[in-house]
Amino acid sequence: MQKELVEKLFSNNHRAVARSISIIESDNLQSAELLKTIYTRVGNAYRIGITGPPGAGKSTITNQLTKLYRKQNKKVGIIAVDPTSPFTGGALLGDRVRMSEIGMDDGVFIRSMATRGSLGGLSKRAIDAADVLDAAGFDLVIFETVGVGQSELDIAEAADTTVVILVPESGDAVQAMKAGLMEIADFIVMNKSDRPGSQQAIASLQTILMMRDHDEKSWMMNIIKSVASENTGIEEIASEIERHHNYIKGKKLFIKGRERRMKKRIKDIVENKIKDELWSTNSENYLTSSLEKVVLGNLSPYHIAEEIIDNFKNQN
């Protein structure tokens, strides 16, 4: 059955793409098998991360960019990561709203992923899903994720080019820096740049950008202005993505960047697997039953830790 699924996936069949991502999201043995099977076809899609604070216009920019890429006949896969909101219905609602605009197009596939209360594994699932889209033949994979929280930043950073969207109201540049957004940005978009305070926000960003160390001849981070709701600045964003793509290709940074991210990804896979095996029912029970003795001072936490490690090693 999986062979048939994989064949359909390779021919860009959207139902097979959806089914494959569902397998990924279930995160079981089947998921690792699938990813191993499709891996020879992974690596051709260019990956773009779009992030920023809530309300910055990430979805609008993603939609407009997608329309532009479609005019160039490029296939676009979108992974939208929304923190689950009990009030709005989170990811699902977002999906439906978009579907009506760009989702009916055969060259576009949109999948929303929600945190669903579990923090762990979100970035793993999103990056695995990008492999599925990549293997299915999408030319571009866009990660759209809110720039709040470590795993969301991890996803945005898992791209070849990471675009940070800000708006004049999204607080000053120092806040963006604190949130870790400046570190992952390849360039910045000041969206809603027709609003008051826009020039001041850009000036404060520029001051910070000038203060950062940068190697000589290194990438110059630009600030692009846009009013996405009026489709203004979208071509400039696409050009800047292209400029960054050419820059990293020219500097041999393209493969280097992918290797650096792959290293982190493999480490995460290994550590999570080991952690799962480590906290099997046995060691969890042993730990729980030892707590009282430790808290009462009869045993040290280091003593229990060593026993758990020894048991884990001996059982393998």
Next chain:
Amino acid sequence: MQKELVEKLFSNNHRAVARSISIIESDNLQSAELLKTIYTRVGNAYRIGITGPPGAGKSTITNQLTKLYRKQNKKVGIIAVDPTSPFTGGALLGDRVRMSEIGMDDGVFIRSMATRGSLGGLSKRAIDAADVLDAAGFDLVIFETVGVGQSELDIAEAADTTVVILVPESGDAVQAMKAGLMEIADFIVMNKSDRPGSQQAIASLQTILMMRDHDEKSWMMNIIKSVASENTGIEEIASEIERHHNYIKGKKLFIKGRERRMKKRIKDIVENKIKDELWSTNSENYLTSSLEKVVLGNLSPYHIAEEIIDNFKNQN
């Protein structure tokens, strides 16, 4: 040598305390041995976490509380966690300023710990250092830590009673909630409550507190007003700490809370040790040398991950 050190530590010799914490901070084998040796004497100190945004007055409140506890003849050990600031000299400067005020008192020991650029292990070192102070016979251990960043919050939460200090200017209650401060607070202090906006800030906090679910008959979180620089409200803070202490003792939550925190602590110790062993030179080298093949699509990341896990298991 260590036997002598431990004997001096048990008799509250401050030089032995300082030396023991230095061993903890070096985080080597000697450190685990020391902690195992002293553990029978750990568990008597009551642990208080004092946290909040920068500039909220955490140090002032810690100092005033310490003076109050000294009048009650209680010995106070303080672990102050400052993020290293290259501009102010971070932890060290803070130490000297305090020393002049309360540090000359024999019943007080202050140790500052800085992140020193390395994020990992800070909360582990701080919690281990609290064990040293506990074993040395301090009646109270105060963790004073800025409420920004996960490891700082982890430290503040490693206390029996956690006090969150806010000021009218520290942003609205929603921000405090986002920062995770409301989740770890056992009660809140509105410091600098003589400033404008104080009443409004308290009202907004109260609204949020009322919105939170709480079990019936559960702890009622209060908001205490203080002007620490004028020594106003300090006795009220001490009383509220005492009230919380009595509450958790009465509800058998005291031991339960310590067990819950100990479980997390032991899990951290185990996982960090395993991670260290896992990323030995061999597996790190193997991973690095495989990256190119993975990025070019010749091998899947899951394939490499499985090889690393198998090698790790077989070597033990």
